[in-house]
Amino acid sequence: MNKAADIGAKAQQETAAVPDEGAVRFSNVTKRFDAVTALDNVSMSIKPGEFMTLLGPSGCGKTTLLNLAAGFLSPDGGEIRIAGERMNDVPTYKREIGMMFQNYALFPHMSVAGNVAYGLKVRGIAKPERDRRVQEVLALVRLTGFEDRTPRQLSGGQQQRVALARALVINPTVLLLDEPFSALDKNLRASMQVELREIQRKLNVTTIFVTHDQGEALSLSDRVAVMSEGKVRQLGTPQEIYRQPCDRFVASFVGDTNVLRGRLEGIEGALAVISVGVIKVKVPSGAVMDVAASAPIDLFVRPEHLVMTEATPSCATSGTIAAHVYQGGHVDTYIECKDSSRDRLLVRSAGHETMARWPTGSTVGISIVAGEGVAFV
């Protein structure tokens, strides 16, 4: 055997042992429930310390993927690795995961301290050490002094923190969060999100977070996997998902969007020239690269990338203001417009002066902020 082949074989062995740097890795994972394919050949690698969000409408397979990582389900095909080890046939209780449930699932027959200590007790950790670690993690979630309360005596936010403490105290390889904020009211939700993110960063624990709330996904994640019908539609940073959605589904599921009817004029390198009304806009050509010139194109533009102006012939389009919706920090204006595929446009503008300047019923011109928008056939 020659030396080069030897080195090659050795390198291959190493890659077999650690096939990926990922803390959690799904390779071609498929899961079927009877005739329904819940997950169809999903591959994804989550880096150590990363906050990965699985985002999608209900039934998209995000919870199934989380349950596969937890071991509550086993895959019909493909492979799941946690910290490099194959997990397909490893039962949940041997996986070293921390999980937070939608309803928190705090043991109602145990105190706060009892709940948090459960995982340590199971691991046979002696009482002094156990008590110390319970104190430590309760301090982390700001619940010192609540040790002897029962879960029922706690508010929703406090219950959630206990659930987080219980999951974190065992130093899990990966933290799994199943829509943990859905039961909280809006204000509490926002502060809990910030808190969760701070704790996650501090401990640098790899996290998989499942949600159907796109706002939550964008604000918390390092990366987001947008899923639908058992497939990952797009995997990227929140900015990528929001600014450069890869298809119509992602563009309309994540954030509000307007769809303007346009026509492809031509491709100029990485940019596509699209005519909307009398004007031409240049947007990244990604999804329309292979489309024949002069084909009808839908231009997806975020509401904050549309600007209301005086109605002049040089505007992209124009319309009649149907309603202003005052949101405090900004104003959402709905505009009747024949160029929109839904006959309505949503324009988001800062400041309430918009409402005074263009009262309901007035005609406005609409222009698009240069460089913004994504085109799909």
Add this chain to the structure above:
Amino acid sequence: MNPQPFLRAFTAPAWLCAFSFLAAMVAVLQFSLRAYVPGSLDPGGFTFANFIDLLKPLYARVFFDTVVICFLTAVSTLIVGYPLAYALVRTQSAAIKSILLVIVVTPLFLGEVVRTYSWIIVLGNNGFINSILLNLGIIRQPVQFMFTTFGVVVALVHVTMPVMVIMLAAGLSHIDRDYQRAAESLGAGPIRVFLTVTLPLSMPGVVAGVTTAFAWTFSAFATPQLIGGGRVNMISNLVYQLGFASFNFPFAASLCVAGLALTIVVLSGLRLASRRLENIGPH
């Protein structure tokens, strides 16, 4: 203030029932405090003698045996019924669910005498179990099941099984699957999950089932009469003997009153012991 006073008329049947039951209870109570006149069906004058007689070892023994049989029956039913109830709640298969339900519920549809008689066929010296054991050469002499406490308890477990399983299943079905999953995610294996999460959370169902099984068994009559055959006596059998063989109605009445009192005492004890469980139950 009652805008429709005529609606009260609809409670009349309930009042009638309540009155009848109360009248019967009062009759039994007053009989228990009357003297027994041998050779006469009419009771004599007022006396506490019946209750003092109850303390005789002969009768006290029957009370003790009754409590022991009730306890053994309730606990055995719990042990046999728990896995059945668990399977009933957790199985995904509709077929298994139906089969379990049929097995569990059929005893309710059999008359007491028919059910007891079928146990005689199974447990008798020439019965099902003994013939098999004899023919297999495992035993030489038939094992005595009939006229033993064991035989009575086996037949009584059959009676209490449906209500036990139904109450346990009701309790178990209220336990969110996520509690078990949470324990698993924290590293607990199946046995540990059962002992530290499932079992404690199902305690309200366990208490309800055991209490009901206990109370049902306390008044058992045909089963100990036929399978116990006079050698295993419970309170009802004693009442029957005294009332219908000796026509000592006052003493039979005092036995009934004492039995009722004992049931109330035992059940309140159980209730008290389980009170601290009330905070535990799942949400």
